[in-house]
Amino acid sequence: MPRxxxxxxxxxxxxxxxAVAQQPPQFAAPxxxxxxxxxxGEGRLYPSPVAHDVNSDGRLDLVVGDLRGxxxxxxxxxxxxxxEAPMRAADGKDIDFHNW
Amino acid sequence: xxxxFVDFDADGRLDLVAATFDGSPKWARGTAAGFEQPVHVLDRDGARIxxxxxxxxxxxxxxATTRCDPPGAADGHLTSAWACDFDFDGDLDLxxxxxRAGQVMWRRNDGTSARPQFAPQNELVQADGKPLxxxxxxxxxxxxxxxxxxxxxxxxxxxxxxxxxxxxxxxxVHLDGGDGKVRRFGPPIVWVEPxxxxxxxxxxxxxxxxxxxxxHDADGDLDLVVGAYSHxxxPVPQLTAAQQQRAAELQRQLEALEQKVEAIYAxxxxxxxxxxxxxxxxxxxxxxxxxxxxLKGLSEQxxxxxxxxxxxxxxxxxxxxxxxxxNVTPK
Numbered sequence: 001m002p003r004x005x006x007x008x009x010x011x012x013x014x015x016x017x018x019a020v021a022q023q024p025p026q027f028a029a030p031x032x033x034x035x036x037x038x039x040x041g042e043g044r045l046y047p048s049p050v051a052h053d054v055n056s057d058g059r060l061d062l063v064v065g066d067l068r069g070x071x072x073x074x075x076x077x078x079x080x081x082x083x084e085a086p087m088r089a090a091d092g093k094d095i096d097f098h099n100w
Numbered sequence: 101x102x103x104x105f106v107d108f109d110a111d112g113r114l115d116l117v118a119a120t121f122d123g124s125p126k127w128a129r130g131t132a133a134g135f136e137q138p139v140h141v142l143d144r145d146g147a148r149i150x151x152x153x154x155x156x157x158x159x160x161x162x163x164a165t166t167r168c169d170p171p172g173a174a175d176g177h178l179t180s181a182w183a184c185d186f187d188f189d190g191d192l193d194l195x196x197x198x199x200r201a202g203q204v205m206w207r208r209n210d211g212t213s214a215r216p217q218f219a220p221q222n223e224l225v226q227a228d229g230k231p232l233x234x235x236x237x238x239x240x241x242x243x244x245x246x247x248x249x250x251x252x253x254x255x256x257x258x259x260x261x262x263x264x265x266x267x268x269x270x271x272x273v274h275l276d277g278g279d280g281k282v283r284r285f286g287p288p289i290v291w292v293e294p295x296x297x298x299x300x301x302x303x304x305x306x307x308x309x310x311x312x313x314x315x316h317d318a319d320g321d322l323d324l325v326v327g328a329y330s331h332x333x334x335p336v337p338q339l340t341a342a343q344q345q346r347a348a349e350l351q352r353q354l355e356a357l358e359q360k361v362e363a364i365y366a367x368x369x370x371x372x373x374x375x376x377x378x379x380x381x382x383x384x385x386x387x388x389x390x391x392x393x394x395l396k397g398l399s400e401q402x403x404x405x406x407x408x409x410x411x412x413x414x415x416x417x418x419x420x421x422x423x424x425x426x427n428v429t430p431k
Contacts, residue, residue: 022275022289023289024273024289024290024291025291025321025322025427025429026427026428026429026430027291027292027323027324027425027426027427027428028425028426028428029303029304030303030304030305030326030423030424030425031423031424031426032302032421032422032423032424033325033421033422033423033424039421039422040421040422041327041420041421041422042419042420042421043419043420044327044420045420046101046239046308046310046327046329046420047310047327047328047420047421047422048101048102048103048239048240048310048327049310049312049325049326049327049422050102050103050104050105050312051312051314051316051325052105060314060316062325062422063103063105064327064422065101065102065103065118066101067101067120067121068101069101069118069120069138071103071116087135088134089128089134089135089136089137090131090133090134090135090136091136091137093137095116095128095135095137095138096137096138097101097103097118097120097126097128097138098120098138099101099120099121099122099155100120100121100122100123100155100157100162
């Protein structure tokens with residue numbers, strides 16, 4: 001079967017998808033998140049957030065690590081985030097990635 | 101230290117993995133009772149996984165090694181790790197970020213996730229056909245399928261100038277154009293421009309951008325949650341003549357206090373200059389300890405002067421926050 005001199009619909013769509021993927025998303029101006037009425041991460045050394053459903057309630061909570069190796073959890077609520085609390089280890093102490 | 105929830109030992113429970121400034125990844129095993137306290141991830145020879153710089157907990161000092169260097173590596177300091185099956189062989193390897201030179205490397209697991217055998221050396225991660233070096237150096241890494249093509253892409257946060265006026269950090273993405281057997285990361289696509297700083301108020305994360313990629317508002321697209329420092333300088337107020345005079349006095353006081361602190365350290369340097377290295381460090385710490393009351397007093401004086409000066413001549417503010425970048429790309 002002779003090959004068409006024109007690109008197929010599939011290859012055009014693939015090219016279009018590739019071109020879209022090369023463009024970064026559009027983001028709204030950043031806003032500071034709050035937890036329990038306070039600015040989340042304020043005063044922490046290099047706060048590093050990760051979203052994770054800590055309490056398995058179907059909502060993504062924010063877990064925040066920092067330079068010192070401490071981890072806090074801000075549970076997601078219907079209206080925002082509850083106040084940060086230290087993440088505890090099985091030994092009952094704060095989990096501690098004890099840094100240098 | 102950017103924590104990751106992942107079943108690192110393949111026992112069906114989530115564990116925590118994170119690298120810290122000590123130069124190595126650690127993991128906290130998840131158990132029925134919760135997480136155990138973290139321990140270092142070790143290679144197959146029982147050695148810590150590092151780049152070059154590492155904190156020696158026994159000697160309580162920074163050390164350096166080249167034992168993990170792949171060919172072509174620059175001097176690096178591992179401070180971020182992300183567990184993922186980098187080579188598609190069914191077990192979890194470690195993706196590693198470099199705080200010093202901006203390299204991205206990975207550590208191959210030749211065992212299984214349940215019985216890991218991490219190789220003794222790192223391997224360089226390539227992007228756009230060459231070893232990836234992140235301008236501003238790496239804060240944290242993610243593998244996430246940001247373009248929804250079934251392949252995980254590389255998302256990298258950068259530090260930038262953490263204290264000064266030089267450009268800050270940003271977030272870049274390298275799309276994976278590989279075949280599902282080998283990763284082929286493309287050139288950087290900027291998601292968050294490195295900050296130019298200079299704002300009069302905290303309007304964005306400026307340095308040390310630790311991002312996570314997540315559908316925060318559950319609208320089907322990926323947003324960014326970013327922990328970082330903001331740098332800003334409030335506008336200078338109109339001062340009376342008396343206030344101007346007081347500001348000048350306080351600035352002179354601060355300069356004098358700084359000179360006193362520098363003089364103390366110079367004195368300690370002179371007192372220990374002729375000693376051998378190990379002895380010098382110990383003697384320096386001993387002499388420094390003896391001068392702590394004096395240094396504390398100077399520090400308190402400096403803090404008081406800065407507190408009084410700041411409303412008159414606002415200095416650069418630097419504070420950490422967690423920011424949300426909501427994805428508003430038209431669908």
